[in-house]
Amino acid sequence: MDIKTFAEPDFDPKKWINRAWSSSGNQEKEVFVTNTVSRLQLYMKQLTNSLDETTTQILTSIPRVLQDASSLQLEGALLQQKLLSLEQKVQDVEEQTGNSIESLQRIDHLKSRLENAASALREADKWAALATALEEVLEAGVPTQNDKLIELAGQVAAMTASLEVLSEAPDYESKRLQLEALYNRLEAAISPPLIDALTQMDAERTAVYMSVFAGMCRAVSVCRCWRRAAAHRLLAAWRRLAPSAPSAPSAPSAPPAPPALARLLAADAPQQVEWLTNVLKVETPVGELLRLYTDVLLSLEPSPTQVVSANLKLCSTPDEGIIILTDLRREIDEFIACMRGIVDAPRQNKEVVVAATARELGRAAYAPLRELLPRYSEMQAALLRQHLDDKQLQDTENLVEHSRAILTVAERCEGWLETAFSKAKKIAGIAIYPYYVPAIENFISAITTMIFAHCRRIETAFLSTVSAGETAGVLSNTFPASLVLESAVAVLLDTLAARQKIELEEEEPKDEHQLSDLPSLVLEPDSRQQLATLRSQPQSSAELWRAKEQLRTLARAILRNPIDVLLDEIPQLAAWNNNDALSTDLPDFSLSPQEYITKIGQYLMTLPHHLEMHLSEKQAPWQFLSEVCIHTCDKYAEKVLNIRNMDALGTKRCLTDIVYLSSVVEDLGTNVTPSLKNLEKSLRAAAPTNE
Template identity: 25%
Template sequence: MDYSKFLDDSFDAKEWVNAAFRNHKDTAVSKDQYATTLVMKLQMFIQEVNNILEEASQQALQNLPRVMREIDAVRQEASLLQDQMRMVKEDIQKVEQSTAQSMQVLLKLDGIKGRMKTTAEALKEADNWTTLSADVEEVFHSNDIQAITDKLTGMQQSLQMLVDTPDYADRCQHLEKLKNRLEAILSPQLIAAFNTQSLESAKMYTKMFDNIERLPQLYKYYHKCHKGKLLENWRDIVDSKQDETTIEWLTELYDLLLSTWHSQINWCSQVFKDPVPIVCDLISESLTSLDPPILTCISGLISTRGDTLSTLTELKKITERFATNLETTVESHMTEHSASLEKLLLSIYAPYRSYLPKYSTFQEVVLIQDLDNIKMDHEEVMDTVQLLSETVNKLFSAANKANTRCQKLTNGFCYVGLLDAYKTYFLCYCREFRRVLINIREKCGINQGSEGEDWSNFQHSLRLIQTCGDLILHAEELDQEVVSSILHSVGRHIGSPNRHCLQFQASLFIDNKDDIETLEIMISKLEEGDTPSKLTDIKSEMCKLCEEVHKFGFEIVFAQLKKYLSNISNMEIWTSKRAEGALTSDLPSFSLSPQEYITKIGQYLMTIPQHLEPFMLHDNPTLTTALKYGKLPYIDDQDLPEHLADLWLESVAKGTMHIYCEEILKIINLSPHATKQLITDIEYLLNVLDDLGLQPTDNISNINILLQATTEDFTDKAETMPQRLTHAISAMRHIEL
């Protein structure tokens, strides 16, 4: 039976009883008997608990007096301890008051003792310096290198204690002369040790130079020995392989330098404490001392080939492979001394920095050559239009190649120069496009006029507009590509530590700090979402070109209309006396027919949609883009309509109405019959426009109203209209205002 449940705070008597009966498995004992037994057990358990409680209470009562006595004893001891602590505190205060002056004296005496000890050591070292100086000549005569080193080391230590002596500078100078004598004695043996790569000798001399604080001079001897070998090997490469080019020479040189790095880093690791910067400086000094210099070899190769950019790109690929291999190897051996690696990288890329200030010019030369190879003109207009259409892909293919060249040669750090070259390149193209456009205009004979309707020229102009749209679309793609390339190749260095930072990486290719700052500013603007100004200028120029081509297309389609509209003001019907008379003047307007000139205009306008249809049947992003950035005459700035043909129709119709209005206003005299005829002509034009879904302009509507107005109503209707119209119409109709 589980009695532990009685200890639970959430004890439930019913649940306990039910659990007890559930656990009853003996079927021979009835539940009543089991209940009786359970009650007896509980009563016995209660009795047992009562006994335990009674015993515990009795024991507690018996122990209580003893506990009280012990508490009183502890209280008395605590009070006694408190009194003793107070007495000790008073004693300490008395001692401090009585011995304060004595402690000050002791402190002064201790300071005096320290100074006396320092003085004694200084005197000892001064005496030691005197002794060592007196014996140094004898030691030098003995030619015992180790003894000389020990003697100079001792003098060096003594000199450190004599800093404040009046003749300290003279002593330093004397010691330096002695070190120079020792170095002169050791130099032949040191050079021999470095040439033969003798570890034991090199370690011994390194320790000696370290003791006399001349390790930098030791490193110079090391560099001199191995640099001489490398320069000799380079001369052998150039002299023995005259039939090969700088490409092969550089490849072999870089292999030699990489091999030297591996061999020397292993040897120097056993001799010097920090071998990496020593070997890095060896490679750097060797690269800057080559004879002939790498720059001279590169210049010779460029002179032979005549292609600066491709030659530099090919050579830089070899150089970059060497630099990457060397940088990876160096990083595995070093945790600091990044300055040595930076110096090495600057030496490796030094030949290219001499060319890159003219990078923009080099790119311009290549791009202009590519542009010269693009044929844009032909004797036939149709072939010329086709050639211009084909120039777009060629034009931007060359631009994309220039972008790739920039990344390969300069790792993207000369994008400022590339953008300058882009601007020159595309402006030259636009200038050439305009020249061809002038030739096309002359061949189409727009200004001379042509007999009949020739829609082929209009088709050509639409294709030219498509070409302009294609130019702008490609320019936007190039814009995105260039920005992405700049941010990917250069922008990733912003915020990077040490040699991976933008300033250092840029300094590998750019010497001018102002150019680096310009590059940083450009990248910051790109990250904010701005477009480089050069690309904006290019796109702006293409938009101007697009507008000029739109104007050219409009002139073509409008040339015939302009011909129909010419000399309307001088037509004989407006002043003819034959049409006057009671019979003709009383004829209603609907009995008159529109004249031939206006019917030709109407028929011409009705045929325009069918000539636009081949270009407008399907979505034409190039035409849409061209209309977005170009502008048709007589069209205000507005959103593009769903059907581009509507925009052309609106432009031509507005142009027609504008010229028509101007011709009407030139009419000097208008008889009543002529007025009705003119109204008939205008109404015909308005009906044609309505059939085309176009609205008349305010001027043509106002002229129509003024022509239809009676003499009595003319003044009232003229009040709300422009004075130029009202005065002209009133004059030709002989109505006084």
């Protein structure tokens, strides 16, 4: 039996009895209770005996524990007395030895000052001897033998160390100035032979001279000399490669300067990095190389820009000039790729190149392209304008053929602009936009000017026809000429919108590397800020929309001209008044439409056939017909309202004409306008009825 259950805080006798009874099986209650009570009594007796024994043991051990505690307390008191006695002795010793220690400290400090004074005197003597020796070397001339240079390097290092020892001397500043003057003379003397060793890439001689500069703590001067030597060597190589003047067509072609320069620098770069790392022991070899190439690119004479510009002058066509600029971009990209490979190459103690240093090299490398991009804008505009030198565009006599020639140009613009954009991206990517957009606008402006000029010719021909008393209409050559020209403008607008959408979707992969961020390397800050606007805004569409609207108005004026001429006669017709009484009594069915309205009806009925001949599906012939019918109804109502003194018979005749016109309009699939319906209602209300 587990008696732990009885010790639980939530023990419930009833639950325990029920659980014990459920596990008793078929045993009788009295027997089960008797057995359980007996067992519990036995456990209680055992627990009581165990408690008695434990109590007896505790009572027996308490006196012994108390005796041990008293002994420990006595020993603690004795230990405390000993500690107090020891503390007193220590204080007495400190008081007795304090003065002696202070005396020793003063003696030691005095000894140190005496030793420093003696050392300073010795260093002063040594300094004087070294300064005299260095002065003699400078007077006699700096030696060029390696062993003597090594000895000079040791002497210089000793003078530098000696000056540091004399930092507390009263005449330290004068000695420092004297040493600086000696070092300046020494640097001026050994810089030329050091530059010569650097130019010849003589590692042994360079190392000896470097030890002299290191002794002077002027290692930076070695980098300056290296930069001068390397720049001189590269500039000399450039002068041998670059032609001083453009080659004549008949002369043997000189090597192209920009490609030769790119190959020269790309081949020189790894060697220079190795030299800076292993010979000059420079901590930032890549940064030094980038600064060197930046200085070289900015100091070239003749500059790459001048060379490429001279080649551009020899181009017979703008297309050749664009090819030269494309090749220039490719050559610069190859050089930049080489530089990126050096910058990103894995090496020990990976150097972090300063972003400004890399950006300066990039701008120097792309300087020829940046300076010649305005020339691209001129060449691209000239290349596009060449497409307008078409013989058909020179024919201004035949209005329709000239309009068709302009339509052909508009339809071919998509291919021309696509080609121009693909070439432009090869030159400068999205950075070309500040120069590409003006070229396109120049081309569109030239087409727009041509469209407006032809529009004025069509309008002049139309007005001349009207002034001569003739009618224009759908059969006039001015109508198809204006329609075809309007179609050309629509095609051009659609092409510009489609090209803008395509160009916006052609995003270049973003490369934020300092050497490949073309917009920042090629464009000035103001141009970079306008880049997004130039890409998103429509190109020269405002004037084209104005031309389209003007041509639309002109075409409809020409189409409505015969109707307008006939409608202008309505107020002056004699049929509206002065009719005799007998005629007034005639029944309505005896009246027929008058001649003017039948001519209008005939013209309207012939329009669908003629419009289909001149209009395309995009121009919607039914829309033209609907507009003409609406115009006719409204204009007819307006003219009728201007009739004065209309008599009863005139009213009947007018109603007959209105019914005829309404039937023609409805046969053409157009509804009669409200103004004409209201006029008809008014006239019927005023007309007399035949009884």
